[in-house]
Amino acid sequence: MEKGNGLSVWQLTMLALGTVVGGSFFLGSATAIRAAGPAILLAYIIGGILVYIILTALSEMTVAKPVAGSFRVYSEEAFGPLIGYVVGWVYWTGLVLAMSSEATAASIFFRSWFPQFSLWSLSSLIIVGVTLLNLLGAKVLSSLESGLAAIKLAALVAFIGLAISLIVGLFPRQGQIGLGVLNNAFLFPGGIGGIAGSMLIVLFSYAGFEIIGLAASEAQDPHRTIPRAIIYTVVGLVGLYCAVIATLLPLVSTANLNENISPMVSALTARGLEWAADPINIILVTAILSTMLAATFGLGRMVRSLADAGHAPSLLKEKTDVPFRGILFSGAAMLAGVSLGDFLPRGIYIFLVSSGGFSLLFAYLIIMLTHYRYRIKNGCPPHGHCQLFGFPYTSWAAVVSLVVVIVSMPLISGQGSGLFAGLLLVGFYSLSYVVFKGSPQKIKVISLASTKPLPKKRR
Numbered sequence: 001m002e003k004g005n006g007l008s009v010w011q012l013t014m015l016a017l018g019t020v021v022g023g024s025f026f027l028g029s030a031t032a033i034r035a036a037g038p039a040i041l042l043a044y045i046i047g048g049i050l051v052y053i054i055l056t057a058l059s060e061m062t063v064a065k066p067v068a069g070s071f072r073v074y075s076e077e078a079f080g081p082l083i084g085y086v087v088g089w090v091y092w093t094g095l096v097l098a099m100s101s102e103a104t105a106a107s108i109f110f111r112s113w114f115p116q117f118s119l120w121s122l123s124s125l126i127i128v129g130v131t132l133l134n135l136l137g138a139k140v141l142s143s144l145e146s147g148l149a150a151i152k153l154a155a156l157v158a159f160i161g162l163a164i165s166l167i168v169g170l171f172p173r174q175g176q177i178g179l180g181v182l183n184n185a186f187l188f189p190g191g192i193g194g195i196a197g198s199m200l201i202v203l204f205s206y207a208g209f210e211i212i213g214l215a216a217s218e219a220q221d222p223h224r225t226i227p228r229a230i231i232y233t234v235v236g237l238v239g240l241y242c243a244v245i246a247t248l249l250p251l252v253s254t255a256n257l258n259e260n261i262s263p264m265v266s267a268l269t270a271r272g273l274e275w276a277a278d279p280i281n282i283i284l285v286t287a288i289l290s291t292m293l294a295a296t297f298g299l300g301r302m303v304r305s306l307a308d309a310g311h312a313p314s315l316l317k318e319k320t321d322v323p324f325r326g327i328l329f330s331g332a333a334m335l336a337g338v339s340l341g342d343f344l345p346r347g348i349y350i351f352l353v354s355s356g357g358f359s360l361l362f363a364y365l366i367i368m369l370t371h372y373r374y375r376i377k378n379g380c381p382p383h384g385h386c387q388l389f390g391f392p393y394t395s396w397a398a399v400v401s402l403v404v405v406i407v408s409m410p411l412i413s414g415q416g417s418g419l420f421a422g423l424l425l426v427g428f429y430s431l432s433y434v435v436f437k438g439s440p441q442k443i444k445v446i447s448l449a450s451t452k453p454l455p456k457k458r459r
Contacts (some may be wrong), residue, residue, distance in 0.1 A: 007219045012229035013207075013236070014146040015294050016212050020237060022291030023153055025205040026264070026284040027105050030257040032198035032205075033245070035412050037189035037254045038182060041245050046401075047202040048238030053398045055209050056388045057371035059230050060380070062212070066222040071210065072305055075370045082294060085437065086429045087366045092302050093425055094359020096330060098207065100337030102358060103127050107289040109281050112321050120297065123338040130292040131331030134300060137322045139325050141297055146288035155283035156240050159264050163247035166271050171270065180250035181264045182275065189254070195403065197411030203239065203364075204357040208291065209233055209368075211298045227387060287404075300327035311437075354409060354418020359425060365402045368395055 005175070033040045061074045072091070076084020100123075114122070134141060167177050188194065202347035212229055219225045244264070251267035262284055268276040303326030307316040316325050371388075372395045380386040388394060411414035 007223045007225070009228045009232070011146065012212055012219055012225060013232040014149045015297070016209055016229065016233045017149045017153065017236060019444075020206060020208040020233070020291070021149070022102055022208075022239075022287050023209070024102070024201065024291075025241065026152075026262050026280075027102075027286050028201055028259065029205055030261065030263045030266070031259045031412065032201035033248075033254050033263055034257045035190050036194045036198040037187065038185055038249050039188045039190075039195055040202070040254070041242060041249070043202045044205075044241050044245055045200050045238070047199065047206055047375075048234065048241070050203065050398055050401055051206045051209060051237070052234045053388065053394050054367055055212070055230050055234060056174065057395065058210060058212075058367055059227050060387055061371060061374055062226050063223050064374075064378070066219065066226070067305075070305075071367045071370065072302065073309075074374065075366050076309065078370045078373045081309070081311075082430070082433050082438070084309065085365065085433045086426065087363055088302060088306045088309075088311060089429045090359050090422075090425050091363040092299060092306070092330070093333075094356045094363070094422070095295055095299055095302075096333045096337050096356075097359065098204070098356030099127075099292050099299075099334050102288045102292050102295075103334065103338055106285050109285050120338060124335055126289070126292070127331055127334045127338065131208075131327060131334075132298055133293060134296045134327045134331075135322060135324055141293060142169075144293065146199075148286055148293070152283055152287040152290060153236075153240065155280065155287075156244055159268075160243050160247050161279070162242075162268065162273065163221070163251060163274065166268075166273075167247065167250055171273075177271070178248055181253045182250050185249075185253070185374050193408070193411050197415070198407035199356045199405040200354060200361070200409050200412070200415060203361065203405060206237060207357070207360045208295060208298075209237075210363070211294055296327060296330060299330035300324075302326070304327055354415040355421040355425075356418075358406060358409065358422025360418055361402055361406055362426065363420065365399060365406075368398050368402070370394065372399075 032043065033140075036043050058071060062070065066073070067073050072088040075087050101124040103126045104119065106126055110122045111117060111119060111125075133144065165171060167180070167404055169177070190197070212226060212233065219229075246265060248267045252270040254264070256270070257263050262280060265277045265280050268274075268280070272299055276415045300323040303312060303316055304318065304323040305312065306312040307318075307326070316329060318325055372392060373390075375386075375391055375395075406419070409419040
């Protein structure tokens with residue numbers, strides 16, 4: 001794509017922020033904050049560092065070869081078609097489940113305004129609307145995403161301002177709060193296990209940043225725009241998330257938070273600002289819709305990549321700029337996802353979050369292993385320089401961290417079933433590849449150890 005005709009740095013950044021900042025932070029973070037207590041701030045900082053490593057690793061490969069399938073294509077080139085098939089479908093399924101959880105979260109708030117409708121019908125209407133909007137194409141979607149992302153980012157900044165005003169005493173009726181409940185709070189009420197168990201939801205709050213890689217083929221001058229968009233995305237996310245958490249903690253006891261109420265609403269309500277609840281809830285719904293729009297953008301392109309590689313039915317192949325069939329197929333899958341509420345009425349939100357979260361963590365693990373193999377074989381990407389500091393130690397630190405987060409999932413109630421469902425997905429897609437694509441002897445899986453470094457290509 002020629003320069004000037006694709007997505008700019010700003011559009012890519014807003015598309016990424018539009019995907020990332022959603023219900024998982026505005027609503028789902030309550031579960032993580034309650035589990036870790038005030039130490040949740042440390043969890044978000046660690047999560048931000050991990051996101052930077054993963055996204056920078058993905059950026060190096062994207063700059064070298066910007067393709068619509070992004071990390072799915074790279075993993076297939078590195079480890080063979082089995083891995084490309086499994087990671088593509090597991091990621092797609094995980095994102096479908098994640099967006100089903102977002103639709104469920106939005107319908108909870110819509111139902112408080114429209115009680116005559118069921119959660120399923122509201123969720124279905126949301127998914128249909130998001131799917132139809134995605135059919136309008138990347139340019140229209142990026143413009144819409146820029147507006148929606150700006151609204152929710154402004155809302156986070158507004159909350160920070162209100163919280164600081166309460167802390168320093170600019171509201172005379174409430175008085176100066178100062179450290180507030182932190183004066184008598186334990187820093188690690190759940191111990192190390194509380195932090196470890198919370199990391200899934202923390203990373204899920206950051207999930208979606210990989211949309212930058214999936215949009216690479218539609219970006220202006222990817223060698224320049226992709227790395228810059230990554231820096232803006234990571235710095236913006238970590239800064240905003242940490243500022244929100246830091247100003248929230250003095251206002252409300254973490255033990256009083258629950259997954260049905262936004263922690264920001266709980267904090268302001270606890271300090272007598274009940275009038276702020278409705279505006280924040282409206283912003284929360286806006287954030288969820290924004291996330292779903294951007295995620296569906298990535299889902300459609302992942303389906304097209306799978307179809308182009310022969311890993312999906314041929315009817316999903318298409319040559320148009322907008323992957324209409326992939327988008328419609330993904331929308332139908334999300335409708336099936338919210339229908340799980342009929343079978344799992346209790347804890348459906350945390351189940352969808354945890355099972356979707358596992359699938360995304362699995363994809364991030366494959367990204368890091370693929371990047372390690374890429375760097376060992378090719379050195380730094382062409383037309384640029386090595387961006388990931390401390391390689392290979394940072395790569396292995398990220399791999400170990402992701403494995404620890406996955407293993408720690410059962411430490412929070414409800415996440416154990418999500419881990420089990422995620423492992424079933426990996427097993428199911430691995431088996432389906434063997435059944436539909438060929439016998440085990442034909443499956444090419446190349447080990448990391450078989451790759452010899454090529455120092456002459458390093459820069």
